[in-house]
Amino acid sequence: MIRVLLAEDQAMLRGALAALLALEPDVEVLGSAPDGESAWRELQRLKPDVLISDIEMPGLTGLELAQRIQRHELPIKVIIVTTFARSGYLRRALEAGVSGYLLKDAPAEQLAEAVRSVHRGGRAIDPQLALEAWSEGDPLNDRERQVLRLAGEGQSAGQIAAQLNLSHGTVRNYLSEAIGKLGVGNRIEAYRLARQKGWL
Amino acid sequence: MIRVLLAEDQAMLRGALAALLALEPDVEVLGSAPDGESAWRELQRLKPDVLISDIEMPGLTGLELAQRIQRHELPIKVIIVTTFARSGYLRRALEAGVSGYLLKDAPAEQLAEAVRSVHRGGRAIDPQLALEAWSEGDPLNDRERQVLRLAGEGQSAGQIAAQLNLSHGTVRNYLSEAIGKLGVGNRIEAYRLARQKGWL
C-alpha cells in the first residue's frame, strides 16, 4: 500500500485527485492540504511515502516544500503536478530533489503510474519538458527579477525605486538590462516572457 | 441515473472529475471532451442530461458552447466549472442560459450536489459571485477593449495603430480613455484590471 499525501490549493481538483487515486487498489490517500504550510505539518504527522504537490500555492510553494523535505532528509518522494510547462520550474524542482514532475495536461492515469514508479525508486518526468529544461538558463539576476515583477504589476520606475530603496535611475537601468537580456522591446514584453519561462 | 458529459481541456482534471462523479451512485459519466468542438459533437451523439464545462478551452469556449445549446434549444442543463471568479464571465454565462456556475476553488463534493440540483430544474451559482455579477458593468467599448488587449501584449501605440488601421494618436486616446474609465494609472494596470474582471 503506497501512502500518499496531496497538496493542492484548488479544492475541486484536490478532491477529484483524491477520488481518482482512491480508485487504485495499491494507493492510500492519507489526506490533503490546501497550502504549503499545512502540507508541511501533515507531512510530519502522517509520514506518507509520496507527496503530490502543486507549485503555485498560497504561502509556501510546492518547490519550497520540496526543498524543505530535501534539507530535512525526510524519506518522502515528491511528485510535482502543475499547470505550467515552464522549464525554469522543472529545473528548480529537480534541484530540490523531486522524483516526479507532471503537467495537469497529462492524462489522469499517468498520475497513479507516476506514484508507483516513484515509490519503486524511479522517476516520472514529463519527457518534452525534460529536454528543454537544461538547455535554456535564466539570464536574470535577483534585482532584475525583483524589478521586473513589480513593473509587471504596472508600477512606475519611481514607485519601484521607493519600494526597494533604490534610485529612480537604478531601477531604469535594471529594467533596461532585463529588456536587453531577454531580447524584447519594453518592460511589458520582458515581464510576459520571463513569466512564461518560469523565471519570474 | 443522471447522464453527464464532461468538457475540460486539462486532461488531469478531466480524468479526476470523471473518477469523482463515477463514485456517485446516481450519476453516470457518458464521456468527456478536451475542447469545445468535440464536446459539441459528443453532445449531439450522447444526448446527456447535464454538460459540465470549463470556460477557457481551445477553439470553442464553454460560454460559446452554452450559447449554441441555448440557440438549438437542446434539453441539456449546463454547469460551468472555472478557475476564474470574473463577474463578466458569470454574467455572460447566465445570459447563455447556464444553470450552474462553480469555481474550481469550491469543494469537490459541491459538484455532485450541483449536478443533482440542476437536474431537478434548480440552479447552482456560486453565491459570492452572484452578488457582484449584476452590480458591476463593463465600461469599455469595443475599440478600447481591442486596443487594451494589444497593449497588454507589450505593443506600443504605433504598432497597435498599424494593426488596427488607426493613427498613433487615436490609439493613445483610446488607451487614455480606458485608463480613465478604469480609474488606474497606466496601460499595464488597466490591462490587468480588465482581464481580472473578465472584460478583456
Place this chain on the structure above:
DNA sequence: CTCCTTCGATGACACTTGTCAGAAACGCAA
C-alpha cells in the same frame, strides 16, 4: 596593496506615454 568585479547612482538624450482641447467626417433622427 593593487586589480577586478559587483552594486548602485548620475546625467543626458531620444522616444513613448498619458492628457487634453479642438476639429473633420459620417450616419441618423427630428
Place this chain on the structure above:
DNA sequence: TTGCGTTTCTGACAAGTGTCATCGAAGGAG
C-alpha cells in the same frame, strides 16, 4: 435641413521610459 452622437484625427505639453557612458564605494583575489 439642422442638430446630435460617434468615430477618428491632430497638435501640444508634461511625465515616464529605454539607453548609454561614466563614476564612486565595497569586497574579494592575487
